[in-house]
Amino acid sequence: MVLQKVSNFGLYIHTPFCLSKCNYCDFPSWENSLQYKEEYIRLLIDEIASRQAEFACKKAQSVYFGGGTPTLLELADFDNIFSAIENSIDTDAEISVEANPTLSLTPEYLRGLKALGVKRISFGLQAKQDNLLKLLGRKHDFNKLRESVFAAYSTGIENINVDIMLGIPTQSIDDLKDTIESCIKLPIKHISCYGLIVEEGTLLKQNIDNGVYSLPPPEYERRMYYTAREMLIENGFEHYEVSNFAKGGYECAHNMGTWKRKPYLGFGVAAASLIDRNTRRQNSTTLSGYLKGEKPKYEKLSLEEEMFEHIMLGLRLFEGVKDKEFFNLYGVHILDVYGDKLKPSIEKGLVNITNGDIALSLKGFDIMNTVLLDLI
Incomplete structure (x- = not known):
């Protein structure tokens, strides 16, 4: 299977390592797992090499390092990964890296990322208030976020996103407004503002089921959404997707490709691929399975399924x-x-x-x- 019918596609590279698991997170990430990092990166690079035929000599217009926490990788790790993909990405490709403000990203580290071609960093803030961060299991505070943003900006990485969450138990509209007001004072180009989804198997779901916390009424969550939307638009952010706001020209290229149903190739544990728009590939969804070499699963889509997905995402x-x-x-x-x-x-x-x-x-x-x- 190769990308025969397309000229525009993206790459996704998954980093499954985390310092700690957030209370709401059901993403494929594992805490206390860095001992597998060297083996994982070796297998990741092997996977990229073994799938070169899928690129069909085409070059990706976007690369997205997601997680997990990609910035737990050392610069040498990124260098090895970039060496594996450098001939498969366009010189103008938007290269994004997710980052956790908990980690102190040094100027040397950020300059190293920029030198490798990273043009965009996405920081997971979620909320400004310490009580909400604690409820979510986040280990940083707003000062850490501010320091991280200015550190990235000072090294020349100006395309910066901050994630904000609404609908958190005990969160008020004033909390949300305070978070947004503080974020828009920072040199950022993009804000993702999305509603909390309580996933099965998470500590937050357990706490809600046990009556420790309760979600805000849907009507209040909608008021939060429209409050955020109004504030961000008033401050020069275009509302271009349900949960995403950007200064002009700073829409996330990788996600835009996904919403427009452009093909993408995913590498690493749990990474998904859409090949030629009609075939899905799903890598092993567990770290142990990926390390053991479990085979990916493929699914062929009918024309009707392709068209519905196009409408649903678009x-x-x-x-x-x-x-x-x-x-x-x-x-x-x-x-x-x-x-x-x-x-x-x-x-x-x-x-x-x-x-x-x-x-x-x-x-x-x-x-x-x-x-x-x-x-x-």
Whole structure:
């Protein structure tokens, strides 16, 4: 399987190591696992080498190091990984690295990342208030975040994102406003502001089930969302995706590719790939399985599944789904496929149609799942 039909794709590289597991996290990450780092990176590089044929001599337009905590890797580790992918990425590719403010990122470390080609850093803040950070199991405070942002900025990495969470138990709208006000004073270009999702198997879910905490009412969580949206827009951030806001030209290239359903190749434990838009690959979802060499799983998608995914992901964007792009990929127009199913949402003011393009209204974003259920 190779990327034959595309000219634009991304790379995702997973780092599964964490200093500690956050109370809400169900991502494939493991604390107290750094003893496996050397073996893991060796296998990761082997995987990249063994899949060179999939690139079909094309070069990636984005590279995203996710986790886990990628900045637990040493510069030498990044150097080895970049050596494995350097011939497969475009010279102008956006290279992003997720970072935890808990770690003190030294100027030398950040300069090393920049020298390797890193152009964007994403810091996981979640909240400013110490009581909320403790509830979430975060080990940093806002001062650590501020120091990390200025350290990155001072080394010339200006494309900086900060993650903010809303709907946290005990969080107030004033807490959220304080967090946003403090963040927009920093030299950042992007803010991801997303609602807390309580996942099975997490400590937070256990605490909520046991009555230790309770989630805010949905109406209050929506008020938080609109408060955040208004504040960020007023301060020059464009609301370009359901949970993402950016200064002009600083939208996350890798995530934009995902939402536009561009193919991507994922490497490392639990990494997923979308190959030629019609084939999914899923690596082993456990660190032990990946280290043992468990084989990936493949899934072939039908044309109907491809088209629905295109609509489902594209509607997350404020620009919506472009009919010309849809037709060029699938040979049919959006309304020829989904016109009848979209009628209820159009009549309710949830979906807007412009020259065959479709996009959710602001009201539609609140109940996106309702729109998508009508399309199944």
